[in-house]
Amino acid sequence: MKNNTNTKLILLHPYIQKQGNSNRLWLLAFMSLFTLAFLLTIVYTSGLYAYSSTSTTTTTTIPAATITATNTAAPQLPTTVINTLLHYASKSNDTFKMPYADIKPISDALRKCSTPCNFLIFGLTHETLLWKALNNNGRTVYIDENRYYAAYMEEKHPEIDAYDVQYTTKVKETKELIAVAKEQIRNECRPVQNLLFSECKLGINDLPNHVYEVEWDVILVDGPRGGWPDAPGRVMPIFTSGVLARSKKGGNGKTHVFVHDIGGTEVRVAGNEFLCRENLVEATETMGHYVLERMDESSFQFCGNRTTSSSSAAKKSSASSSSASS
Known part of the structure; x- marks a missing residue:
């Protein structure tokens, strides 16, 4: 029998295992933060939409007569x-x-x-x-x-x-x-x-x-x-x-x-x-x-009684002339 001289022994150093665990922990933490931020964004956006819808509904339901009266x-x-x-x-x-x-x-x-x-x-x-x-x-x-x-x-x-x-x-x-x-x-x-x-x-x-x-x-x-x-x-x-x-x-x-x-x-x-x-x-x-x-x-007259006054004066003048001629 021949001895296998190519056989190699690979040992895993404890440091390498710790580093892998550390990377996974950082990845897990990052994914958790990203998920939390995403959920908060959804909640905040939904709240704004609900508030906007409520405000719009309240404004549009005011009767036109009420708005006119207010103005x-x-x-x-x-x-x-x-x-x-x-x-x-x-x-x-x-x-x-x-x-x-x-x-x-x-x-x-x-x-x-x-x-x-x-x-x-x-x-x-x-x-x-x-x-x-x-x-x-x-x-x-x-x-x-x-x-x-x-x-x-x-x-x-x-x-x-x-x-x-x-x-x-x-x-x-x-x-x-x-x-x-x-x-x-x-x-x-x-x-x-x-x-x-x-x-x-x-x-x-x-x-x-x-x-x-x-x-x-x-x-x-x-x-x-x-x-x-x-x-x-x-x-x-x-x-x-x-x-x-x-x-x-x-x-x-x-x-x-x-x-x-x-x-x-x-x-x-x-x-x-x-x-x-x-x-x-x-x-x-x-x-x-x-x-x-x-x-x-x-x-074209500022004062309305001027025409009347002028007419009255003209009539009086005409009457006086008629009386004088007779």
Whole structure:
């Protein structure tokens, strides 16, 4: 018999066995972590989907009528709060404050709005924050001649929506300006028009476009400055208010226009010319309250009683001539 000299003895060192076990343990740990992460991802994603579905279902099940009512409702301030605001605003020590008799009619007009009220104000004054508070949940826009003060008020009170405008008129030019407007009453200075495209010298046409698209329910003219010949006066805002009110398309067709400091000559003359005496419903020594109705686009007279007055005068003149001839 031959001895097999090629026979080899292989011994496994204990270190090699330990290393294999270690690798398997690491592999097992890695697979466990991966499985756990995968399960957590599935659970989290399912939770988000369930939450999203619930939210979507809740939103889409709200009746359309309820949504409409929510958007159009105009929650009013409690009467006690309104009265308190009016009281303290009129009792302020500010020299330029409005008296209670002037503030109260404006507050009443705002409360009569059945939907959120659109309130346009010419002039940033002592009552600026009061108007914003009284027109709760409504749209309140301020127009002022001083761009720096308008920017300051917006920065100090972010809830204020103010724009500046450059007035090109002077108090001493009031009669000439009105005469020119009357000559152009069938062209650029019509009582019903979109002022954004108007070339009438008394029309304010450099405001943001959306200002001309709003159906204003209440307008207050409390600016710009007046009282001396070279002051801008209030002819432009009075004319503009008259056109905006008569060009109104929506709502109940009526606009309350308040003019402060109506005792001034140019303010009174402009008010009579473009807001009209027949529309004056109440007045104090310093405040005039007009209620204007929308007009047809074919109308070319600001005041309706002028034609009647002219006709009456013509009839009287004709009657007097007939009597004289007989």
